[in-house]
Amino acid sequence: MPQISQLSIAAGLTCFCLLSGCKGSATTDAPNSDSSTKPKVALIMKSLANEFFSTMASGAEMHQQDSGEYELVVNGIKDERDVSRQVALVQEMVASNVDAIVIAPAESQALIPSLRRAIKAGIIVVNIDNKLDAEMLSKEGLQIPFVGPDNRAGARAVGDYLATQLAKSDSVAILEGLQTSENGRARKAGFEDAMNAAGVTIVDSQSAEWEMSKANEIASSMLSEHTEIKAILAANDSMALGAIAAARSVGRSDDLLIVGFDNIAAVQTAIRDGKVLATADQHGDQLAVYGIETALKLIEDKTTAVVDVETPVDLVIKETLVAKENLDAK
Template identity: 35%
Template sequence: MKRPAKLIMLASALVVGTVLAQSALPKLEVKKTYKVGFAQTESNNPWRLAETKSMQDEAKKLGYQLVYTDAGGSTAKQVADVRSMIAQKVDAIFLPPREDKPLAPVVAEARKAGIPVILIDRNIDPALSKAGTDYVTFLGSDFIDQGKRVGEWLAKNANGKSKIIELEGTTGASPANDRKKGFDDAIKAAGGFTILASQTGDFSRDKGRQVAETLLQAHPDADIIYAHNDEMAIGAVSALQAAGKTPGKDVMVLSIDGGKEAVQMVVDGKINYVVESNPRFGPIAFKTLQDYAAGKKFPNKVVLTDRDYSPETAADGLSGAY
């Protein structure tokens, strides 16, 4: 039986690491309503749209004012958006950092202004910004584990295929860094695989298609494409078809995110395997804000458990995909 998204998210949150003292963080008064900032990175793909809707729906349900901005894929604009929220004196800020280094200074600015920040879905370089000191906690998936799961599934199901093209996410983004590390480590441990080329497709469908076309021309013997997200995987499917190859058969396609379109492609045999990265952050994000105001302490990470979609499970899981 399919459970409501809120129940899925809250039930699958795992506390990771030592609970932090958080004495350096701004206090948050317990109130009936809050004015909260949400600085989205961009809105050019289904995952981001689903995340935004979840945040907006939960804010509306609770009667909170959500100050929403869209950086349009610009790290500089996201920094400016957060500074605008600080100037508006919001009670708290939810931030998915587009890149893991440039957003650290503005998180510190929010703290100095007395505004607690909760990171969601993407993290900040821990050498530059600390949970419990600069921000409350990070809510999100274990990106390294996601990549590792893809690599381990491939090792068991490659059926002799071994030459890989890797389509990386946005350079400097924590999901791209970690999904690469998890996957690369897993296939190295398995042995017998070669990464012929690895290049950023910026988490974009069209750029993923363009990069896949170029790399397939340079490496016509490639028989596996691993994309760091669904959008690039779907672009790679188009590139394979344009090259006269059958995606899912001539060349295996592997992905992370779990959007409905990609899961349908698993059902159809065009994509071989997808690990979910659930975008429905609204319930757990606002519950974390309420708990923080109530004095609850958090670890440096609250990790969400993600399902996966294989040829054996995709049809049954399709209705639950975003």
């Protein structure tokens, strides 16, 4: 598995935005270069306060600096649920005449009308992370490639590993992502696939909307209402961290099993410490890069077939982290 990239660039951007109230945008280009003929790519993500997306931003910025072949505008929203702000960012990027928009949409349907307008303006659009609604795209007559992992398969792998630590008929709960996001629905479905195959009972399943604090609140309620719960399956790592806090608050730190999805650094630490059992690595530092490279190909040759690109997703457990550390040390 590739090493998670350093977050200094993205963290600095996030801190600056929080202090100054900026919209979370930055343009990067190789120093002393003539950018007039270079394509301009806008990366529009969800919250840069989420480590997964700050890692994604950092990976994209490093790729741009290494290649020097394009300009990059990095955008992020403060709240992962702020769909209206993402719509506004798309409109701003259209007005600034970018050549391509690579977007991790906060919601699978609401962004489609603004992306249709971007395409009508001649802008290449590439969808990453959270897949846009296929039925709505078809109705709109749009072809937007999705570049990202099979979220259902990744969640199934995490759930299958959790099932090896459970007995048949044990009880578990799920912390879902946004119910209007395709990746949230896919991860929930993957968890359900694994639990159903193992004969494990899902006694509660609620959306914590990707947020740590909301996950803490909901998981605490779940654990109080269903004392028989043996494990919590969180659809992202921020919610897994919220579940850790909830387990601590109800005295379940030592026996409650928790799994997540995203492989952020804080959860890697929790896995080493035995607080989280497993997560899924969709290689956030490279996910935007895959999308940008797809966009650059489409800019170069607009006759290129618009096809989805499936990217890697891997199970991460304590043993794989240790093996990687040993490999890196050599």
